[in-house]
Amino acid sequence: MTAHLIVERAGLLDTLQDxxxxxxxxxxxxxxxxxxxxxxxxxxxxAGNTEDLAAIEIGVMxxxxxxxxxxxxxxxxxxxxxxLMGAPEAPPKPLEANRSHLLRRGQRLRVGMVExxxxxxxxxxxGFAVAPFMGSLATYTRAGIGGVExxxxxxxxxxxxxxxxxxxxxxxxxxxxxxxxSGPIRVVPGPxxxxxxxxxxxxxxxxxxxxxxxxxxxxIRFEGPAIAHSEKGPDIVSDGIAPGAIQVPGAGLPIVLLxxxxxxxxxxxxxxxxxxxxxxxxRMLPGHKVRFxxxxxxxxxxxxxxxxxxxxxxxxGLQPAMPEGGIDLSALYERNLIDGxxxx
Amino acid sequence: MSIRYLxxxxxxxxxxFGTTIAPEINARVMGLHARIAAERAAGRLAGVVETIPSMxxxxxxxxxxxxxxxxxxxxxxxxxxxGLEAAAPTRAMAIPCCYDDPEFAxxxxxxxxxxxxxxxDVIARHLAxxxxxxxxxxxxxxxxxxxxxxxxxxxxxxxxxxRVPRSSVGIAMNMTTIYPFDxxxxxxxxxxxxxxxFDQRRAxxxxxxxxxxxxFRRVSRAEYDAIAAQVDDGTxxxxxxxxxxS
Numbered sequence: 001m002t003a004h005l006i007v008e009r010a011g012l013l014d015t016l017q018d019x020x021x022x023x024x025x026x027x028x029x030x031x032x033x034x035x036x037x038x039x040x041x042x043x044x045x046x047a048g049n050t051e052d053l054a055a056i057e058i059g060v061m062x063x064x065x066x067x068x069x070x071x072x073x074x075x076x077x078x079x080x081x082x083x084l085m086g087a088p089e090a091p092p093k094p095l096e097a098n099r100s101h102l103l104r105r106g107q108r109l110r111v112g113m114v115e116x117x118x119x120x121x122x123x124x125x126x127g128f129a130v131a132p133f134m135g136s137l138a139t140y141t142r143a144g145i146g147g148v149e150x151x152x153x154x155x156x157x158x159x160x161x162x163x164x165x166x167x168x169x170x171x172x173x174x175x176x177x178x179x180x181x182s183g184p185i186r187v188v189p190g191p192x193x194x195x196x197x198x199x200x201x202x203x204x205x206x207x208x209x210x211x212x213x214x215x216x217x218x219x220i221r222f223e224g225p226a227i228a229h230s231e232k233g234p235d236i237v238s239d240g241i242a243p244g245a246i247q248v249p250g251a252g253l254p255i256v257l258l259x260x261x262x263x264x265x266x267x268x269x270x271x272x273x274x275x276x277x278x279x280x281x282x283r284m285l286p287g288h289k290v291r292f293x294x295x296x297x298x299x300x301x302x303x304x305x306x307x308x309x310x311x312x313x314x315x316x317g318l319q320p321a322m323p324e325g326g327i328d329l330s331a332l333y334e335r336n337l338i339d340g341x342x343x344x
Numbered sequence: 345m346s347i348r349y350l351x352x353x354x355x356x357x358x359x360x361f362g363t364t365i366a367p368e369i370n371a372r373v374m375g376l377h378a379r380i381a382a383e384r385a386a387g388r389l390a391g392v393v394e395t396i397p398s399m400x401x402x403x404x405x406x407x408x409x410x411x412x413x414x415x416x417x418x419x420x421x422x423x424x425x426x427g428l429e430a431a432a433p434t435r436a437m438a439i440p441c442c443y444d445d446p447e448f449a450x451x452x453x454x455x456x457x458x459x460x461x462x463x464x465d466v467i468a469r470h471l472a473x474x475x476x477x478x479x480x481x482x483x484x485x486x487x488x489x490x491x492x493x494x495x496x497x498x499x500x501x502x503x504x505x506x507r508v509p510r511s512s513v514g515i516a517m518n519m520t521t522i523y524p525f526d527x528x529x530x531x532x533x534x535x536x537x538x539x540x541x542f543d544q545r546r547a548x549x550x551x552x553x554x555x556x557x558x559x560f561r562r563v564s565r566a567e568y569d570a571i572a573a574q575v576d577d578g579t580x581x582x583x584x585x586x587x588x589x590s
Contacts, residue, residue, distance in 0.1 A: 025396045025405070026377070027550040028480035028487075133544060143484045143525065145544055191350035191358050237365055238481060240396035240403025242356035264398045264481035272353030275408060297413045300354035304408045 003069030003164045005124065007157040008108060013059030015139035016128065016147035017259075019052050024134050025240075025263040032138040032146065033259050035119050035217060035282040038178055038311060039077045043121040045315040046075035046100045046172050053127035054137035056153070058120045062111025063153060067103045073166040074109070075100040077174070078120025081112035099173035099321045100125075102166050117283035118215075126163025140260060142218075173321035178314055180280040181307075184293035187246065187271035188300055192236060195268035196248070200228035204270055204292060209254065211288045217260040220281070222290075226252030227270065238266040244273030244281075246292075258282055274300035276307040347424060349417055350401075354408045359420060360401040365490065365518070370478050373397045374555050375428030380404070380420070389419060397554050398479045399488070436557040438587045439522070441513050441535040442568035443467045448512070448536035451501075455515070455532050459495060467562070469493040470534055475520060475558040480550065485524035485542035487552040492518045504530030511537050513560070520560075522552075538563070538572035539585075545578055551585075559587075 007014075019040070020033025034040040034057055043055050056063070062080060076082060076097045083092040084101075085108040092110065095101055097120070103109060114120045130137050130148065139147030148157055193201070209224035227248050234250045241247075245257045247267040256273055257265075259282075273281055274295060284290070295303070350358040359376060362369035377397045383389045391411020396403040406416055443449050456463045475491040492515055500516045505528065508514070512523045514531025523529055524541035541551050552558065563571070574580040 023394045024550075025394055026480065026554060027485065028482065029484045029550070134549065140484075143542065145484075188351050188353045191352050191360075237363060237399050238479070239358060239360070239398040239401040240352070240356070242352035242403065242405070244353050244355075262482055263396055264479060269352075272351070272356075274353055275355050297351055297354055297357075301408050301412050304354055308409055 003072070003161040005072065005159040005161065006066040006068055007063050007153050007155060007159065008066050009064040010153045010155050010157070011058055011061045011063040011111065014056050014063050014153040015059075015141070015151075016054045016130065016137050017057040017139060018054040018137050020138050020259065021134050021136035021140070021146065028263050029134065030140055030142075030260055030263060031243075032140040032217070033136070034121070034138075035259050036117075036121070036279045038180065038279045038307075039119065039121045040123075041311060042174065042178060042314065043075050043077040043123040045318060046077065046098070046174065047073060047123040048100065048125045048167065048169065048172070049123065049127060053123065054130070054147075055121045055123035058111060058114055058122060059118060061113050062120065062122070064108055064110045065159075066108045067105055068158075069105060069161055069164060071102055071104055071166040072161060072163075073100055073102050073125035073171075074122060075172075076111065076120060076122045078117060079115040080120040083110040083112070084108070085110060096173070096321075098177070100171045102171065102323060116285075118285060119283065124161055124163075125166055126161060129160040129162040142260065171321040171323050172318045175314065175317045175319050178311070180283065181277065184291040185277050185281055186274045186295045186300065186303065187244075187292050188274060188297055189271045189294050190269075191239070191272075192232075192268035193270060195229055195232045195234065195236070196270050197228045197230045200230070200248075200252075200270070203227050204254065205294060208289050208291060211284045211286050211290070213286045215284075215286060217258060219255050219257040219261060220284070221255045222253060224253070227254060228252060229268065232268070234268050236266055236268050238264045241265050241269070242272050244275065244278045245269045246271050246273065256281060274303060276300070276303040349421075352403065354413070356403050356405045357413060357417065358401045358403045359424070362400045365399045365478070367476075367490075369400050370476075370490070372428050373400065373402050376402050376420075376424060377554070379423050379428060383423070389416070391416065398481070399490075434553065434555045436559070436587045437552065437585050438559050438561045439513075439537055439539065439585065440563040440567070440571055441470075441537050441560045442563050442565055443470075443535040445536070445565050445568075449534050451514075451532040452534055455496065455498065455534065458498060461495065466496060466534065469496050470515065470520070471560050471562055473520070473560075475560075477552050477554050477556040477558060479554060480552070483524060483527060485550040485552070487521060487541070487556075489520045489522075489552075489558050490518055492520055494518070498532060500530040501532060504528055508533065509536070511540060513537055535560075536568070538568045538575055539580075540575055543575075546582065548582075551582075
């Protein structure tokens with residue numbers, strides 16, 4: 001018997017995303033993949049997956065999903081309201097995010113607005129049984145490939161589950177929200193730093209830039225002081241574009257290129273956002289103000305290693321969580337102890 | 345020009361062989377691209393994830409959890425200084441193109457007028473051009489194919505079209521291209537191929553690869569329709585496009 005999650009009502013921008021389509025950029029194929037690799041890793045760990053399987057990336061507002069399986073364990077990471085709906089007459093019951101839940105056949109999960117970030121993620125234990133395209137499930141809507149028919153989820157989609165029923169184990173929750181860092185967004189200058197004037201570099205590293213409304217999975221355009229080019233100008237003979245590359249077209253406003261970026265491009269790139277700060281940048285909503293700060297490649301690599309270490313620590317520190325409607329003996333015990341203290 | 349190693353953050357760096365479009369520069373890019381692929385196939389260069397060739401530079405993408413720039417760059421430098429064989433074209437492809445339907449070739453008359461040639465001369469020179477795929481980019485499967493005969497060189501259209509139909513064949517500067525999807529585009533359209541540059545039903549979804557030698561083969565509207573029908577219903581034998589290098 002097949003197991004599915006049914007999309008009763010789609011959200012605004014739900015797509016299946018994994019770590020991306022790696023190895024085909026020489027053929028002009030963008031990697032796509034999750035905008036927030038940290039949240040993808042956490043949501044998979046909560047769902048009980050040992051590696052990064054494809055999850056639903058939720059943009060702005062999430063879907064309502066119905067369980068057509070004997071049981072499914074799922075997890076959501078992000079600041080987002082969740083409601084569990086069982087019998088039609090029963091009132092919806094709020095569920096916590098940042099933990100796993102076991103849902104039964106016929107139950108529905110309503111995922112609300114995503115707050116404080118552009119994306120939230122929903123993973124299922126065992127992952128989705130969707131055929132990969134060029135080695136990945138990542139949805140790239142511009143070419144209509146990956147995920148579900150190469151598009152965002154829509155009403156009535158049936159997402160096949162790789163696992164027919166949930167494994168027997170306790171639920172897990174995140175000990176504390178992961179710290180994405182704060183302060184300036186760190187960048188490595190180059191590859192075309194010589195296409196910008198001294199005044200252009202000073203403006204870029206010395207001014208506030210604001211996330212504009214022109215922000216999607218391909219990139220974020222910033223508003224702020226124009227960045228002046230040198231006599232070499234804004235155009236180059238196209239070369240490769242790394243994740244986080246900051247291209248500056250003729251008008252002088254920087255565009256940071258993200259998951260759905262094209263593989264090569266013909267505008268001079270002043271710097272590249274370091275990989276440790278890219279998830280934080282990708283979460284920013286329009287109106288968010290940032291400063292850019294220059295670091296070296298070696299510093300960037302060290303910052304990434306430190307972040308990877310903290311992420312591994314957060315996953316090792318996942319805590320047991322009370323099952324829905326079940327009895328959490330350790331919590332009861334703690335409560336009794338506290339009661340004991342109060343009443344002693 | 346000396347080779348420059350350009351910083352692209354902590355997940356990539358670019359090996360820049362030049363700043364212009366020239367066969368000898370692109371040959372070195374493709375030589376290093378092939379050399380790194382061979383090294384990786386032999387289990388070396390751990391941490392390199394993939395390489396992205398462009399006209400004049402090779403971007404080396406790496407996983408900062410598995411390798412550092414300080415380890416990788418000397419290894420790449422050693423490959424470069426060991427000499428890069430100008431990789432022979434991997435394949436020679438003959439791409440059928442129909443120039444005879446005015447709907448397929450809306451810019452043929454203007455190109456003829458601006459180059460002072462007849463329409464038939466423009467077609468003959470496009471057919472006579474020895475092309476090589478230098479890079480794919482902009483969208484999946486879109487190949488920048490260099491080698492257009494000099495007498496046909498024109499800048500891009502001053503007014504790009506909002507929608508260029510899939511499989512249109514266009515020219516601009518010293519290049520030709522074939523649009524893999526309906527998309528905006530600014531090249532001068534001379535014809536259309538019944539093939540699809542990108543088709544996810546194929547085992548190899550992207551038809552052309554960097555390094556391919558390309559010639560165009562003129563087909564009538566009737567032959568165009570016959571091939572297009574095979575492409576549509578999935579019975580096309582793609583191996584027939586490959587011709588032996590002369």
